Every structure is written in structure tokens, then in C-alpha cells.
Amino acid sequence: MGSRRELRYGLTFISPAILFFLLFWILPVVLAVGYSLTDWIVGRSARLVGLRNYVALFTDPRFHESLLATLKITLPALVGTCGLALFLALLLNDDKLRGRRVAMLIIILPFVTDWVATGLVWQLIYLPNSGVLAGLFSQLGLRQWMTLRWTTSRQLAPLAIALFTIWKTTGLYAIIFLAGLKSVPTPQLEAAQVDGANFWQTLAFITLPLMRPLVVFVLVSAFVSIVGFFEPVYMLTGGGPADATRTLPIFLYENFFQFHKGGYASAAGIVFLFLCLGFALIAARFLQYSYYE
Amino acid sequence: MAHAKRALKYLVLGLYCVITLIPFLWMISASFKRPQDVLTVPIQWIPAVWQPQNYRQALFEPRFTGYSIADFMGNSLFVAVITSLLSVFLSTFIGYGFAKFRFRGRDALLWGMLSTTLLPFSSVVIPLYLIVRALGLIDSLWALIIPFAITGQSIFLARQFIITVPSELMDAARVDGAGEFHIFWRIVFPLLGPAVATLGIMTFLFSWNLFLWPLVVLSSQRQFTLPLGLSLMGLGSTFLVDYHLWMAASTLAVLPPLVFFLLLQRPYLRGLETLSGLKE
Numbered sequence: 001m002g003s004r005r006e007l008r009y010g011l012t013f014i015s016p017a018i019l020f021f022l023l024f025w026i027l028p029v030v031l032a033v034g035y036s037l038t039d040w041i042v043g044r045s046a047r048l049v050g051l052r053n054y055v056a057l058f059t060d061p062r063f064h065e066s067l068l069a070t071l072k073i074t075l076p077a078l079v080g081t082c083g084l085a086l087f088l089a090l091l092l093n094d095d096k097l098r099g100r101r102v103a104m105l106i107i108i109l110p111f112v113t114d115w116v117a118t119g120l121v122w123q124l125i126y127l128p129n130s131g132v133l134a135g136l137f138s139q140l141g142l143r144q145w146m147t148l149r150w151t152t153s154r155q156l157a158p159l160a161i162a163l164f165t166i167w168k169t170t171g172l173y174a175i176i177f178l179a180g181l182k183s184v185p186t187p188q189l190e191a192a193q194v195d196g197a198n199f200w201q202t203l204a205f206i207t208l209p210l211m212r213p214l215v216v217f218v219l220v221s222a223f224v225s226i227v228g229f230f231e232p233v234y235m236l237t238g239g240g241p242a243d244a245t246r247t248l249p250i251f252l253y254e255n256f257f258q259f260h261k262g263g264y265a266s267a268a269g270i271v272f273l274f275l276c277l278g279f280a281l282i283a284a285r286f287l288q289y290s291y292y293e
Numbered sequence: 294m295a296h297a298k299r300a301l302k303y304l305v306l307g308l309y310c311v312i313t314l315i316p317f318l319w320m321i322s323a324s325f326k327r328p329q330d331v332l333t334v335p336i337q338w339i340p341a342v343w344q345p346q347n348y349r350q351a352l353f354e355p356r357f358t359g360y361s362i363a364d365f366m367g368n369s370l371f372v373a374v375i376t377s378l379l380s381v382f383l384s385t386f387i388g389y390g391f392a393k394f395r396f397r398g399r400d401a402l403l404w405g406m407l408s409t410t411l412l413p414f415s416s417v418v419i420p421l422y423l424i425v426r427a428l429g430l431i432d433s434l435w436a437l438i439i440p441f442a443i444t445g446q447s448i449f450l451a452r453q454f455i456i457t458v459p460s461e462l463m464d465a466a467r468v469d470g471a472g473e474f475h476i477f478w479r480i481v482f483p484l485l486g487p488a489v490a491t492l493g494i495m496t497f498l499f500s501w502n503l504f505l506w507p508l509v510v511l512s513s514q515r516q517f518t519l520p521l522g523l524s525l526m527g528l529g530s531t532f533l534v535d536y537h538l539w540m541a542a543s544t545l546a547v548l549p550p551l552v553f554f555l556l557l558q559r560p561y562l563r564g565l566e567t568l569s570g571l572k573e
Contacts, residue, residue: 003395003396006394006395006396007394007396007397009390009394009473010390010391010394010395010396010399011390011396012390012473013386013387013389013390013391013394013473013477014387014390014391014399014402016383016386016387016443017383017387017390017402017406017443017448018402020442020443021405021406021409021443023424024421024424024439024440025409025417027424028417028420028421028423028424029417029420031420031423031424031427032419032420032423035423088306088309091302091305091306092306094302097302097303097306103306103310104562105555105558106310106313106314107309107310107313108562109313109314109317109551110313110316112498112550112551112554112561113502113547113550113551114501114502114504114519114520114546114547114550115502115504115520116504116520116521116523116524116543116546117320117520117523117542117543117544117546117547118316118543118547119524120523120524120526120539120540120543121316121317121319121320121540121543122316124319124323124331124332124536124540125316125319127332129334130332130333130334131332132315132316132319132336134334135333135334135335135336136336138334138335139335139336146334167312167313167316171313172565175562175565175566176565176566176569179565179566179569180569213570214569214570217569217570218569220411221411224411224412224413225413227413228412228413228414228415228416229413229415230415230504230505231504231505234504234505234524235524248415249413249415249416249418249505252415252418252419253415253418253505253509256419256422257509265419266419266420266423269416269417269418269419269420272415272416273412273416273417273420275416276411276412276413276416277408277412279411280408280411280412281408283411
């Protein structure tokens with residue numbers, strides 16, 4: 001069993017993946033970098049303009065607005081999703097709990113269903129005066145909240161999108177946290193209890209440190225997916241009112257597919273891609289040992 | 294004390310489950326209503342008049358240029374099924390190479406491929422669009438299939454499953470003179486039932502729920518997938534928005550992935566755990 005043989009067959013089996021990643025990952029990025037250096041308007045011919053698109057991007061107030069909007073939605077959605085997911089996982093981590101399986105299935109339901117169908121429902125949930133939230137508020141005696149314009153006011157729209165996102169994605173991370181909690185060895189937990197640690201001390205000093213790789217995984221993957229979500233914004237506000245919810249994915253989509261600014265949008269896309277890539281590579285180093293141990 | 298704690302646990306979990314379910318329950322209830330009963334305060338949870346024919350109307354009534362939600366559903370099924378099949382075969386084939394052969398650069402390659410899963414899809418949409426356009430696949434259903442037939446996730450999942458297959462089985466076959474492809478196809482693949490179920494359900498759900506990608510690559514309504522058709526349902530309808538039909542169509546869109554998920558919940562949840570890096 002020479003290592004040449006291993007190499008030959010190994011490469012043969014993974015060759016479809018190598019071709020595929022070259023064609024659908026490497027080449028596209030090279031293409032996009034190329035276009036980002038031109039003044040290409042989709043449908044017309046392109047001319048090289050050097051780094052002009054990048055300069056324009058970093059001085060574009062709409063790009064700054066977009067970064068701000070992304071932050072305003074991502075932060076509450078990330079904190080809400082991860083916090084709630086951990087909380088639910090702690091509640092569910094109890095073998096004697098009845099109906100645990102059913103609760104798990106219900107909690108992950110929003111995640112396995114699609115953004116558009118649930119987005120249409122959430123449009124109607126948020127309708128002022130006659131929507132589902134308004135109906136619930138009226139039954140709870142909070143009539144003054146019925147008129148809240150969830151998706152059309154600058155203050156509430158980012159929150160409305162964050163709430164929809166939290167509802168949609170929390171289940172996934174709750175299930176992952178739960179699996180992590182189950183893998184924490186019980187002797188350590190019992191030792192902590194014998195030493196008189198209360199629930200929160202055990203969580204902070206024993207459980208979470210033992211699941212550190214998993215916590216990193218959840219934070220990283222929740223961050224990159226929430227930062228990149230296009231659908232909740234598209235379904236609820238379309239980026240409005242004004243620029244309040246025009247997140248980076250919406251910004252890219254509009255510039256390329258609606259305004260046809262191929263060169264400019266490619267530059268913005270490359271910036272977004274490399275921001276995420278840098279983040280992902282750093283995160284991947286953190287994660288490495290958790291995969292290979 | 295312990296009893297009170299447990300009761301509180303049930304209460305909080307129950308409450309969260311109800312909150313999670315409210316949008317679904319409201320959707321189903323609205324899908325059976327008359328248009329004027331959909332948005333009422335207080336909410337009518339039980340329709341005053343039941344209209345199951347909403348479903349027939351939502352499903353078969355031509356929407357825009359003569360295509361109906363049923364046509365879009367057919368496209369979605371086609372795309373999700375073909376993508377899942379391709380993914381199962383390709384990922385296990387590739388995963389076998391990563392799991393059972395040792396060579397320089399193997400781990401670096403796997404890492405490169407796996408780190409693509411840490412990129413949001415929206416950050417690669419423009420580059421991917423450029424290449425798919427160059428390949429002449431714009432406005433074709435294959436544009437929704439080919440780029441997702443192999444993903445870093447599916448390769449990693451397959452590898453994690455295949456690594457647990459004992460190498461002695463393969464060595465024994467090699468001694469008998471079997472070729473490597475024969476070994477993969479006749480000995481390893483038949484042992485991968487659980488991996489196939491996991492890969493299948495995960496790819497199916499991913500593909501069925503795709504929205505941004507079909508939105509940018511599809512232009513003719515003949516090709517629309519269900520989420521895309523659904524998002525444009527408001528167009529071309531009567532002045533009064535047909536919310537009851539929207540909700541019937543949404544219910545129909547949620548149904549196939551839900552049934553499939555409930556049937557394959559175990560492999561699906563196991564897949565999530567494997568992807569999170571937890572050992573079996």
C-alpha cells in the first residue's frame with residue numbers, strides 16, 4: 001500500500017469536488033474581482049477604471065447607511081437568537097421532561113419552513129390596526145399598541161426584522177446547544193453541585209467552558225448567517241422606510257440586479273465577501289480542533 | 294420546591310412553543326376563511342365560514358402569465374429532488390476520498406471547502422451569477438441544481454459518516470482483487486443508509502427553501518419555484534388583496550418540507566449535530 005496509490009485514488013475520488021470548487025467558487029470570485037475594476041453597466045461594454053469603484057464605495061453615504069442598518073438588525077437578532085437558544089436548550093436538557101421530543105420539533109419548525117411563506121404570514125402579523133399582533137394586543141388590553149407601524153416606521157422596522165429572524169432561526173441553535181449540553185460529562189457537574197455551586201455558577205464556570213468549541217461554532221455560524229440574510233428584509237420592508245433596513249445583502253441586490261451597476265456592485269460584493277471570508281478564516285482556526293479532536 | 298421548578302419549566306417551554314406555533318396556526322386558520330374574515334380584531338381563530346375551496350383556487354388558478362402555484366410546486370419538487378439525489382451520490386463519493394485515503398494536502402483541501410460554508414450566500418451571489426451567466430444557465434432550472442449539488446457541508450457530513458466504516462472491510466475486498474470504485478459502490482455505499490437519509494433531507498430542505506438565488510437567475514414564470522411564485526402572488530390579483538389565498542398557498546408551500554422533515558427528523562437532527570462538530 002504505497003502512498004502514491006493513496007494519493008492517486010484519494011485525488012480521483014475528490015476530483016469532482018476540486019473541479020466544482022474551482023468552477024463555482026474560485027473562478028466566480030476572480031471574475032467578480034475583474035468586473036469590480038471596471039465601469040460595467042449590465043448590458044453595456046465595460047472599461048477598466050482601476051480602483052475607482054472601491055473609492056466610490058467607501059465614500060458612498062448609502063453604503064455607510066447600509067453598514068449601519070446591517071448592524072442595527074444583526075446585533076439584536078444575534079443576541080436574541082443565541083441567548084434564547086441557550087435558554088431553551090437549558091430548559092430542554094432534562095431527561096425526565098415529558099414531551100421533550102415534541103417541544104424540540106415545534107421549536108425547530110420555523111427553521112425548516114421557508115422564508116417566503118412565513119414572511120407573508122409575518123407581513124400580516126405586523127399589519128397595524130388589523131394584523132395578528134394588533135389582535136393579540138387588543139385581547140391583552142394594550143389597545144394603544146395596536147396602531148404601531150412595525151414595518152413602516154424607522155424605529156421599529158429593524159426590530160421587526162430582528163424578531164422575525166429570531167423566531168425563524170432560534171430553533172436550529174437551540175437543538176445544537178442541547179446536543180452540546182448532553183455531551184458535558186455528568187461527574188464534573190455533580191462535583192460542582194457537591195461543592196455548593198448554584199445553577200448560574202455551574203453554567204458559567206463548568207458547562208460553558210466545557211462546550212467552548214460549540215459555543216464558538218454557534219456564535220460564528222449565527223453571525224455569518226444573520227449578517228447575510230436577504231429574505232427577512234425583502235419580505236417585510238424591502239429595505240425601507242428610507243434606508244432604515246437596507247442591509248448589505250439588499251444593497252448588493254439592488255445595485256446589481258435593479259440598478260445594473262455591475263462594476264460597482266461587484267466591488268461592493270467583493271468587499272462584503274472578503275469581510276466574511278476574513279471572519280470565517282479566523283473563526284475556522286478557532287474551530288479547527290473541535291472538528292479534529 | 295423541585296415541583297414548582299418543574300412546573301415553571303413546563304410553563305415557560307409551553308409558552309415558547311405556543312409563540313412559535315402562533316404564526317402557523319393563524320396561517321392555517323386564515324387559509325380556510327372568507328376574505329372578509331381574515332383580518333379581524335379580535336382574531337377569529339376558528340373560521341366563521343369554512344372555505345376549503347380556497348386551496349383549489351390557490352393551487353390551480355393561473356397567476357400571472359398562465360402558470361399556477363401547482364406548476365411552481367412541480368418546479369420546486371423537481372429541483373429539490375434532483376439536487377438531493379446528486380448531492381447524495383457526489384458527496385459520498387468525494388467524502389470517501391477524504392475519509393479513507395491519506396495524502397498530502399488532504400486536510401487543507403477539506404478545510405478550504407468547509408470554510409466556504411462559513412460564508413453567507415448573499416456575499417457570493419454576484420460572483421456566482423457571473424459564472425452561471427457565462428455558462429449560459431440563466432433562466433434554467435439547472436442553475437438552481439448544479440451550484441448546490443456539492444457543498445462543503447455535504448462533503449463534510451459524508452466524510453464524518455464514512456470515517457466510521459471499518460477499513461478492514463475495504464482491505465479484505467482489496468485482497469480479493471476488487472477495484473477501488475467497485476469497493477466504494479458495492480461495499481461502502483450500501484452501508485451508508487443513515488448518511489444518505491441525512492444528506493437527502495438536509496439538501497432537500499435547503500433547496501426547497503432557496504429564494505434569493507431563484508429570484509436573480511429565473512426570469513420566465515414557466516421556471517418559477519414555489520417561494521418565488523409565492524412572493525409575487527400579490528401581483529396581478531384583484532384590487533382587494535387575496536390574503537386568504539396567500540395563506541392557503543403558504544400552507545401548501547410549508548407542507549412538503551414539513552412532511553419530509555417529520556419523516557426524517559432523526560437523520561436531520563443527527564446531521565445538525567455532526568455539522569456542529571460534535572462527536573457521535
